[in-house]
Amino acid sequence: MRKKLLAVCILITYMISSIACVHAASSLTMLTVNADINNDTGKVNVYGELNSMLSDVVSIAVFYPEHSADDFKNGTPINEVVALMAEITTQNGEWRHEFSLTDTMPSGYYRIYAGSDVYSYNELYDEVYFLNSQSKADIVANFNVAENEIESLRNSFREYKDILNIDISSDWDMVGNDISLCFIKLREALETGEFKNFSDIKTLYEDAAEIYDFMQIEDVTALDEYLDTNAAAIGFDTQNADYKTFKDDILSQALSLILSAETESYVEIYKSLSDYLTSKTVLYSVNNAAKSEMDALLKKYCDVINISVTGDYAKLDSIEVAKALFEKNFTSLADIKLAFDNRVEALTKEQNTTSAKKNTSSGSGGSFKPSVQDTVTTNQVQNTLNSVENITSEGFSDVNTEFWGYTSIMSLAEKNIVNGFEDNTFRPQEHVTREQFLKLVVSAFEDILEENTKEIGFNDVVEKDWYAEYVYRGVRAELINGISSELFGAGETILRQDAAVILYRALKPEIKDINIYGGFKDNSDISEYAKTAVYTLYNCEVLNGSDDGLYYPQSSLSRSEAAQLIYNAMKFCGYIN
Numbered sequence: 135m136r137k138k139l140l141a142v143c144i145l146i147t148y149m150i151s152s153i154a155c156v157h158a159a160s161s162l163t164m165l166t167v168n169a170d171i172n173n174d175t176g177k178v179n180v181y182g183e184l185n186s187m188l189s190d191v192v193s194i195a196v197f198y199p200e201h202s203a204d205d206f207k208n209g210t211p212i213n214e215v216v217a218l219m220a221e222i223t224t225q226n227g228e229w230r231h232e233f234s235l236t237d238t239m240p241s242g243y244y245r246i247y248a249g250s251d252v253y254s255y256n257e258l259y260d261e262v263y264f265l266n267s268q269s270k271a272d273i274v275a276n277f278n279v280a281e282n283e284i285e286s287l288r289n290s291f292r293e294y295k296d297i298l299n300i301d302i303s304s305d306w307d308m309v310g311n312d313i314s315l316c317f318i319k320l321r322e323a324l325e326t327g328e329f330k331n332f333s334d335i336k337t338l339y340e341d342a343a344e345i346y347d348f349m350q351i352e353d354v355t356a357l358d359e360y361l362d363t364n365a366a367a368i369g370f371d372t373q374n375a376d377y378k379t380f381k382d383d384i385l386s387q388a389l390s391l392i393l394s395a396e397t398e399s400y401v402e403i404y405k406s407l408s409d410y411l412t413s414k415t416v417l418y419s420v421n422n423a424a425k426s427e428m429d430a431l432l433k434k435y436c437d438v439i440n441i442s443v444t445g446d447y448a449k450l451d452s453i454e455v456a457k458a459l460f461e462k463n464f465t466s467l468a469d470i471k472l473a474f475d476n477r478v479e480a481l482t483k484e485q486n487t488t489s490a491k492k493n494t495s496s497g498s499g500g501s502f503k504p505s506v507q508d509t510v511t512t513n514q515v516q517n518t519l520n521s522v523e524n525i526t527s528e529g530f531s532d533v534n535t536e537f538w539g540y541t542s543i544m545s546l547a548e549k550n551i552v553n554g555f556e557d558n559t560f561r562p563q564e565h566v567t568r569e570q571f572l573k574l575v576v577s578a579f580e581d582i583l584e585e586n587t588k589e590i591g592f593n594d595v596v597e598k599d600w601y602a603e604y605v606y607r608g609v610r611a612e613l614i615n616g617i618s619s620e621l622f623g624a625g626e627t628i629l630r631q632d633a634a635v636i637l638y639r640a641l642k643p644e645i646k647d648i649n650i651y652g653g654f655k656d657n658s659d660i661s662e663y664a665k666t667a668v669y670t671l672y673n674c675e676v677l678n679g680s681d682d683g684l685y686y687p688q689s690s691l692s693r694s695e696a697a698q699l700i701y702n703a704m705k706f707c708g709y710i711n
Contacts, residue, residue, distance in 0.1 A: 165192065167248035171262035173270060173297060174331040176237070178262055180246055181230040190224045193249050194231065199242025203259070217244065241269040263297060270332070273297065277335050278321070278328040287314040291339065298336045309346065312397050316342035319401035345404045349392055354385045357392070361385075361411075370408040376431075377411070380418035384411060412438055413467055420470055421463055428456035432474070439467050441474050446482045454481055463593070465620065480565065480627050483690060530560035537562070539694040542701030545710060551577045552697055562694030565627040569601035571636065571691065572608040574700050579640045579707070585610035592622040599624070613639045631664040631687035633696065634677060637703055638667035644707050645670060654685040661687070676702045 166182040184192050195206070201215040212219075217239065222229045235244065247259040265273065276290040288310035295302050303309050320338045321329065329335050351357050358381070365372045377384065388410065395403055403410075416435045423431055429452035436443045447455065458477035464470050533543050543560060546552040551574060554560045576583065588610050595605050605622055608614050613636045617623040638645075648670050654660070660668055664687065671677045677699055679685040691699075704710045 165248060165250065165258060167194070167246065167258055167260050169246045169260040169262050171235075171264060173263075173265050174333050176235045176264065177232060178235060178244075178246070178264075179230070179232050180248075180260075181228070182248060183228055184224045184250075185227050186250065189250050191250075192222045192224065192229045193219070194222065195219045195247045195249075196233075197245045197247065199240055199244060199264075202245055203247050235264045237266045239264065239266060241265045265297070274329050274331070274335070277317075279318075281315065281318055284311050284314050284318075287317070298332055298339070300336055300339050303343070312400075313339075313342050313346045315397050316345050316400050319398065320345075323401070323405075342401075345400050348404055349395065349400045351389070351392060354382070354389055357385055357389055368408050370411050374415060376419045377415045380415065380422075383418060384414045387414060416467060416470070417464055420459060421461075423460075425453050425456040425460050428452065428459055439471050439474070441471055447478050449485070450478065450481050465618075469618075469621075476626060480690065483565075530554050530558060532559045533562060533694075537694075539698050542698040543694060545701055546574075546578075546697050549578075551700065552693075560693065562692060562697075564693050565690040566633075566693055566696045567624070568614070568622070568626050568628050569595075569605055569624050571628050571633055571696055572614060573601060573604040574696060575613060575636055575640050576604045576607050576611075578700050578704055578709070580607075582643050582707070583607070583611040583613075583640065586612070592616050592624075593620050594624045595622045608636075611640070627690040629687065630685070630689050630691050630695070631660055631668055633691045633699060634667040634671055635664050637676070637699060638671055641671075641674075641676070641703055641707065645674060647673065653683070654679050655683045656685055656687065659687050660685065671703075674706055676706050 164183065164185040166184075167180065168182055169178060169180045171178045178196075180194060182192070184190065195203070195216050196218040197203070197205070197215055198217050201210075205215040206212070217235070218233055220231055220233070222231045241264060243261045243263050245259045245261045249258065273294055276294070277287065279287050288306070291298075291300070291302055291310065291314065292306060303313070317338055320342055321327070324334075329338075348360065351360060361368065361370065361372050371377070388407075391403060391410075416431075416438055419431055419435075420428070432439070432441065432455075433443045441447075455474065455477050458473050459470065462469075462473065464473070529540075529544055530547075533540055537543075539562060543552065543562070547554070552560075585607060590606050590609050592605070595602050601624065605624070609616070609622075617626070648666060654668075654672075657665075668677070668685065668687065672679075701710065
C-alpha cells in the first residue's frame with residue numbers, strides 16, 4: 135500500500151473589493167491518510183492524523199477503480215466516480231473511519247482521498263484492492279491445487295502476496311516449492327480439505343513457512359534453543375526432569391529424524407513433535423530405571439503409556455510388575471503397555487488360581503494377534519519344561535494316578551518331551567510360555583515340520599538360551615513369528631487359543647478336513663484369527679473345552695493342559711496308540 139504524507143498550506147482568501155483584490159494569510163495544516171482492507175469481509179479501515187488551527191474535520195472520498203480526484207474536478211457526475219464520501223471529526227489529533235465495500239461493486243483498486251474539506255482533494259490518498267465474491271473465488275481456487283501443481287501454487291503466492299498480506303521469502307525461487315508442498319499437506323489435513331477465504335490461506339501459509347524453517351535446523355544446539363523458545367506452541371514441557379536427564383540422546387535422535395526427512399514429511403514430523411519427544415522421554419526413563427523407580431514412572435506416565443495403575447495393579451507387588459519392565463530396552467510405548475498388561479494379568483491370575491477348567495488343550499503364540507502393535511517385552515518366567523532329564527519310576531510327586539492329566543503327562547515324560555523339576559514335581563498348574571510350548575511342538579512333530587532357510591535374529595533369543603534351537607526351528611517352520619522384527623517374546627505366557635494356532639500349523643499336513651464352526655459357549659471370545667485352528671482341532675478331537683461347554687480362549691495355558699494337548703495331537707497323528 136502506498137502511504138503519503140502531505141503538508142497542506144491553505145491560503146485563506148478574503149474578498150475585500152469588487153475588483154477581486156486578494157489579500158492572503160497562511161496557516162499550516164498537517165494531514166495523513168492510511169487505509170487497510172479485510173477482503174474476507176469487505177471492511178475498510180481508514181485512519182490518520184490532522185493537526186490544524188482551522189478545522190478538526192477530515193473529509194474523505196472513495197473513488198471507484200480507474201477513477202481519481204481529477205475526474206471529480208473535471209465535472210464528471212459524482213455518482214459515477216465516487217463510491218463514498220464522509221466527514222470525520224478528529225479526537226486528540228487522530229481520525230478513523232470504517233466502511234464496507236459491497237459485493238455489487240467492481241473489483242479493483244479504490245483510491246481513498248482525504249482533505250480538509252470536500253473540495254480540497256489534491257494528492258493525498260491511499261488505496262486498497264477490493265475483491266467481490268466472484269473475484270475472491272477465482273483467486274482462492276489458485277490455492278486449492280494438487281501436488282502436481284506446486285509451481286503454479288508457488289507463483290500464486292508471489293502474485294497475490296499483497297492481497298493476502300504475506301511476506302514471501304527473499305529466495306522464493308529456491309524455497310517456494312518446498313513451502314508450497316508443506317502448505318498443501320496442511321490444507322489436506324483440514325476438515326474441509328480446501329480453502330474458502332483469504333484468512334485461512336494466510337494462516338496456513340505462515341504455518342507452512344514456520345514448518346519449513348524448523349526443518350532447516352542442522353545442529354542439536356539450534357534445536358534445543360528452538361524447543362525452549364517455542365515450548366508452549368509445540369505443547370511440550372522442556373523443563374521435565376526426565377527429559378532434561380536424557381535430553382542429549384533425545385535431541386540427537388530428533389535431529390537425525392529431521393535431517394533425513396523428505397519434504398513431504400515435514401508437516402507430519404512437525405505436528406507430531408510433541409508426541410515424539412514425550413514418547414522418547416518415557417522410553418529412556420523406563421529403559422534406564424531401577425526396579426524401585428518403576429512404580430513412580432508408571433504412575434507419572436500412565437496416561438501417555440495408556441495403562442491403568444489402579445484396579446488389579448494396585449493389588450500387586452510393584453516390584454514384581456517391574457521385573458517385566460526392567461532392562462528390556464523397549465522401542466515403543468506399545469511395548470511397555472503390552473508388557474505391563476501381560477505382567478499384571480499373569481500376576482493377577484496367580485493370585486486367583488481357582489479355575490474351573492478341565493480336560494482342555496489349547497493354543498499358540500501372541501504374534502498371531504492382529505491387534506498387537508510394534509513390539510513387546512518378556513515376562514521372566516523362570517520355570518522350563520526341560521529341567522530334569524530322568525523321571526523316577528514313581529512318577530511326579532504332584533501328579534498321582536487320580537489326576538485327570540496323569541496319562542498324558544507320563545506318556546510324554548517317557549518320550550522325554552516333557553520333564554519335571556529337580557524336586558521331582560511337575561507343577562501342572564503353572565503357566566506355559568511361548569518358547570516352552572514351541573519346544574513341545576517341535577520335539578513331538580519334528581518329523582513332519584518343513585523348515586525354510588530364513589535368517590532369524592531376536593534380541594531376546596541368544597544361542598546360549600536353552601530354547602534358542604526350538605524358537606529358530608519353529609519360526610523357520612512358520613509355526614510362529616516374533617512379536618516384532620526384534621523380539622520373539624520369550625517369557626510371555628501363551629494363551630489357549632494361541633497354542634491352538636501353533637499346533638494347527640504343525641499338524642496341517644495331517645489334517646484332511648478344515649472346520650471353522652463350533653459350539654463353544656464363549657465362541658465370541660475366540661479371536662477371528664484363531665477360530666479355524668480351534669474348531670478344526672476340536673473336530674479332530676485334539677482339543678476340547680470344559681464340562682460347562684466353555685473354551686476359555688483368552689486364558690493362559692497350564693503345563694498339564696499343554697501336555698494333554700500334545701498327547702492328543704500325537705494320538706491323532708498315530709505317534710501314540
